[in-house]
Amino acid sequence: MRVKKGFLTGQADLLSVMILIATTIVVGVGFLGLLYPSVMDLVSRSELRSTLYNEQSLLVLYREYENDTQVCIGFLRVEPGFVAYALALVVRGQVNNSGISFPLSSVTSPGDSVVYTKTYCLINGDYYPCVERINRVVYVPYDILDNYIAKGYPGLTCISKSALTGEASLRVFIVAKGDLYEVGRVDINE
């Protein structure tokens, strides 16, 4: 009987060790679970930041043509790829997209879309909610993206000078994670 008592004592030790291990595992997994969202959030933000910085580097904007009535801006992506760009013409802090046109597109009057998401602008190299109220953007027509940007050729947008009533800039945005992020800007003087 004494032998049996000793055996039970050993079982109790084993059980307590198993409980300890199980508790440790549960605590460890719980800790990992606690850490995981933070890590994934950090990873997600870093991926977004990486994508945005990459798009900034790849987008080339240049002034292609200008006369008395219009200013035409060429835009291309150094690495050919289908990226949906959205444009906003900001004149004296207000969006005025009425002057934007795409002469190379079959879409004669591109839609002026209402922005339901947040817009982030580049300020000193980092992203902050735009100071200007970017509430409307014009998406670059599909045929321009397909025939030019996706092939590495420059697309074209023209801005009527009648819309330029003061200090103006053309902002280029991309949609990422449901929000609009600025990836390029051209200042246009009246």
Place this chain on the structure above:
Amino acid sequence: MKLGELTSMSKPNGGRRMRGQSEVIGGVIVLTALIIAMGLVFTNLGKLSSSSITGISMRAAFETEKSFEKIQATRTSGQCSVKNTGNTPVTIIRAWSNSQPINLSKITLNPGESQSIPLVDFIVTSRGNVYPCTTQQTVNINATGPFTSEQVLNSTRIKNGLENQYVYANISSSTYAVVYNYTNKWYCSSLVDKAIPLNVTPSIADSDADDNSVNELVVVKANSCSSVNSGTGPWEGKNLDNATVRFVLKNVIDVTTNETDTLTIYFKLIVTGGFGGQAQQLSVYPVITLNGTIVISSPATTTAVGARQDLVNIFGSTVIPVKAFGLNLTTGTYDLILEFTMSGKSIEINSIRLEYIAVVGNGVVFSTPWTK
């Protein structure tokens, strides 16, 4: 010892050991979780960094290629002739005509290739360069180039000039004759002599001081050629702190057009002296003057080469941008005056020689008395 005693003895120690093990295992698990988390963070940070660098390097390469694009677009008989004059292939993607963009079927031009397209105002390349299609302008630059042997005055031409023109030297308000040895015969010229071959051999030890097989025009200690005799040596300056030597070559330059933009004059002066054994500083400040219907003077830049201890070669040139100063170098014959102001400390000059003069400019030649 009984088994129960053994068990009861081992229990406290064994329990402590197992509790320690579980803490270690727990620690390992927490550590593993931390390592996984940190690994994820660092991996993604690394991806961010490499992704950004890739984008930046692609952009840098693009900008470099863009800057290398060179196109010459010229209007020719109702068309625009486009030539790739750069060193990278160029694709023309569209053009502008009457303020309207025109899509072109992609025209790729390799370096040196050209193609004609319908007449447009501007062409746009795939890298975003815009070039106007312009009327070709013929640009005439009436400037100077490297001088050729025809533009150099030495040997026969100096001898011809000495025979036909007044050539002399002014040193410190005195006028001196000059002599030149051509094929072992000495020729002379002075303020009053359109020189003549000398019947005597002046006392000039070396007609080619720097031994480069080109004789030099030497200033002699005589005011006129008639006073040059076998004892006449080169002009010498002893214990001088400064001296101004002016070579005057009359009617040496013929300007045949009013279109001269720039005029360049090269020269080589040789100064022999008692420089041996001691380092001496000799400063030479040359001024070149063209004297005719107008007078133009310009300081020259020099390079001094001490070929030997007793000799200094002074190479110099000056560029006179005639039009830039609103001057018109009108047609006609001009005198050339090369003035050298030398300064130093107790300089010993044994001879002063002029080896060559070269004149380069649109429509500027040596006049007939010098070249015949």
